[in-house]
Structures are given as C-alpha cells and as structure tokens.
Amino acid sequence: MDHRKKEVNKMSFFKKLKDKFTTQSDSMTEKFKEGLTKTRDSFTGRINDLVARYRQVDEEFFEELEEILIQADVGFDAVMKLTEELRMEVKRRNISDTKEVQSVISEKLVEIYNNNSDRSSELNIQAEGLTVILFVGVNGVGKTTTIGKLAHKFKEEGKSVLLAAGDTFRAGAIEQLEVWGERVGVDVIKQAAGSDPAAVMFDAVQSAKARNADILICDTAGRLQNKVNLMKELEKVKRVIEREIPGAPHEVLLVLDATTGQNAMIQAKTFKEATDVSGIVLTKLDGTAKGGIVLAIRNELSIPVKFVGLGEKMDDLQDFDAEKYVYGLFADAIEKEEE
Numbered sequence: 492m493d494h495r496k497k498e499v500n501k502m503s504f505f506k507k508l509k510d511k512f513t514t515q516s517d518s519m520t521e522k523f524k525e526g527l528t529k530t531r532d533s534f535t536g537r538i539n540d541l542v543a544r545y546r547q548v549d550e551e552f553f554e555e556l557e558e559i560l561i562q563a564d565v566g567f568d569a570v571m572k573l574t575e576e577l578r579m580e581v582k583r584r585n586i587s588d589t590k591e592v593q594s595v596i597s598e599k600l601v602e603i604y605n606n607n608s609d610r611s612s613e614l615n616i617q618a619e620g621l622t623v624i625l626f627v628g629v630n631g632v633g634k635t636t637t638i639g640k641l642a643h644k645f646k647e648e649g650k651s652v653l654l655a656a657g658d659t660f661r662a663g664a665i666e667q668l669e670v671w672g673e674r675v676g677v678d679v680i681k682q683a684a685g686s687d688p689a690a691v692m693f694d695a696v697q698s699a700k701a702r703n704a705d706i707l708i709c710d711t712a713g714r715l716q717n718k719v720n721l722m723k724e725l726e727k728v729k730r731v732i733e734r735e736i737p738g739a740p741h742e743v744l745l746v747l748d749a750t751t752g753q754n755a756m757i758q759a760k761t762f763k764e765a766t767d768v769s770g771i772v773l774t775k776l777d778g779t780a781k782g783g784i785v786l787a788i789r790n791e792l793s794i795p796v797k798f799v800g801l802g803e804k805m806d807d808l809q810d811f812d813a814e815k816y817v818y819g820l821f822a823d824a825i826e827k828e829e830e
C-alpha cells in the first residue's frame with residue numbers, strides 16, 4: 492500500500508503536464524514550447540546537467556540550483572522561496588534521486604506563480620458595453636506591436652475594435668499605430684502630433700460609443716524621465732475615460748520587454764507607482780534565454796502577467812498560462828517522461 496502510495500505521488504507533475512498537453516496537440520502549448528526554446532536550451536539545459544552530475548539531493552545541489560535560477564532572471568526572492576519549498580518537499584516526499592526533483596521544481600514554479608496574487612490572468616472584459624484597455628510602457632518595448640496583435644485577437648473573436656492614438660509625443664507613433672490599424676482592419680482615432688492625449692481619448696471614447704464598439708485600445712506616451720509628468724498625464728487620461736464610462740479603463744496593461752531583465756523590473760516599479768497597473772504584457776520572451784523573469788515579475792510586483800509575446804507574428808501574442816509556460820521550459824524532459 493505504502494509502495495503504491497509512493498507510486499501515485501511519483502505520478503509526477505511532469506506526467507500530469509504530459510497527459511494534459513501532449514495527448515491532444517494544442518497550438519497554444521506549441522507556441523510556448525517554440526517561444527521558450529532559448530530559455531529551455533540554457534536554463535533547462537543547465538538543470539539537466541546539474542541533475543546528471545548530482546546523484547543525491549544535498550545542500551550543494553540546492554546551492555547550484557539557486558545560482559541557475561538567479562541567472563535565468565527568476566529574481567532573488569522568488570528563488571529563495573522556491574528552493575525553501577523544494578527543500579521541504581524533498582524531505583516530505585523523501586526524495587533522494589535528483590531526477591525526481593526536476594518534476595518537483597516545475598510543480599513549485601507553477602505554484603509560486605499561481606499563489607502569488609489574487610488577481611487573475613484573465614482580462615476584465617465587460618459582458619455588455621464598451622471595454623477600455625489602456626496601454627502603458629516606455630518606447631521600444633513593443634507596445635504598438637502588442638496593441639496590433641491584441642486588436643487582431645479580438646477581431647478574430649468577432650469583436651469590434653477601435654484604437655486610440657494617445658502617444659502624441661513620440662515622432663511617428665501615430666503613423667505606426669495606423670499601419671497596424673490597416674493591417675488588422677480596425678480604425679484608429681487620432682489627432683495631430685503634439686496634441687493633448689486626453690483630448691484624443693475623449694474623441695476615441697465618443698467614437699467607440701457612437702459605433703457601439705466592444706473594445707477600445709488606447710496607446711499612451713512612454714515617457715519615464717519625469718515620473719510626476721508621467722503620473723499627471725496618465726491620471727488625466729484615465730479621468731477623461733472614466734468620466735465618459737464609469738468603471739473604465741477596465742485594464743491598464745504595462746508592456747515590458749523580457750530581454751531587458753532588471754531594467755524591465757525598474758520600469759515596472761516606476762509605472763506601478765505612477766498608476767494602477769492591472770496586468771503585464773511581457774514581450775520578446777522568445778528573444779531571451781532568461782525567461783525566468785515571468786516569475787520575478789509576479790513575485791516582486793504581484794501583478795499578473797496577462798500576455799506574453801512569443802514572436803513577431805500576429806498570432807504570437809498568447810494568454811499567459813503558468814502550466815503552459817512550465818511545459819515550455821521543460822518540454823524535452825516532459826515528453827520523455829515514461830507512461
């Protein structure tokens with residue numbers, strides 16, 4: 492009986508993920524696997540190597556593991572939390588074989604992500620009436636591309652979408668948004684460069700209401716140099732939107748570039764102080780070997796990652812899902828897991 496119980500316990504998290512994600516091929520899971528190739532090759536490759544070198548789970552093993560996790564941008568606090576829980580779990584389940592630990596690591600990564608915030612990863616979309624989504628973030632992180640991809644996603648779902656060119660500050664920002672609008676087939680509400688972003692938002696909300704649009708996605712300027720100005724501008728924009736539609740904006744999404752590591756964390760902290768960020772979009776996760784940043788963000792900021800950018804194509808913006816993410820990280824080992 493005891494033995495059987497152990498076998499059930501050993502029906503590892505890897506096996507669970509394998510059953511869930513490989514029995515029926517799901518294009519979203521494949522995207523996570525593909526998009527996380529760089530991280531998998533380095534981070535997971537190093538974990539495999541660690542497991543191969545250590546037969547026993549001892550203190551040195553944990554120390555090396557901590558280093559690997561920190562180098563993958565998981566973030567110091569999250570790493571400490573993770574390894575502390577791992578130590579307990581290894582004791583509790585009486586695990587001595589390092590191979591088994593890999594699956595427990597993946598399980599703990601999901602737990603740490605999912606337990607860390609009461610806010611869900613799902614977008615707050617209104618069942619009826621207009622949903623307003625405000626995008627914030629510094630220039631160059633992929634904000635415009637993400638707005639375009641998200642507009643495409645909503646259109647595919649049959650929703651009517653409108654874009655607001657609220658970045659009136661950066662040269663070319665309005666035109667760039669228009670290019671995306673044309674590509675996706677949605678209209679862009681704009682004014683001349685240099686005009687008041689709050690006035691653009693007012694127009695955009697009026698148009699969205701007049702057209703009975705489902706979703707209004709608003710771009711904003713990403714000036715960070717002066718936090719007080721940033722704060723004032725975002726407050727004003729939000730006030731105008733809220734006055735027209737009580738309860739809006741329904742989401743304030745901060746776009747961060749995963750390849751910038753600690754810089755992204757600093758930006759996130761500044762924006763969090765400037766405005767009430769409801770979710771993060773982490774772009775270019777496919778372009779970094781340090782995909783652990785997803786966990787650092789969740790752990791240090793307690794803001795859910797709502798979307799991740801896993802490539803440059805229109806359908807490369809994916810809803811974030813912790814299990815799919817971990818599957819992407821450990822895909823090779825999970826697929827090899829025995830039946």
Ligand SMILES: Nc1nc2c(ncn2[C@@H]2O[C@H](COP(=O)(O)OP(=O)(O)OP(=O)(O)O)[C@@H](O)[C@H]2O)c(=O)[nH]1
Pocket residue numbers: 628629630631632633634635636637667713773774775776777778799800801802803807
């Ligand atoms: N590989 C990859 N590239 C991305 C992703 N998201 C955006 N990019 C690319 O990043 C570059 C910058 O994106 P843009 O949307 O143009 O961003 P930007 O105009 O520099 O700045 P903002 O719009 O102000 O953020 C573009 O070449 C995008 O194709 C992603 O998830 N993966």
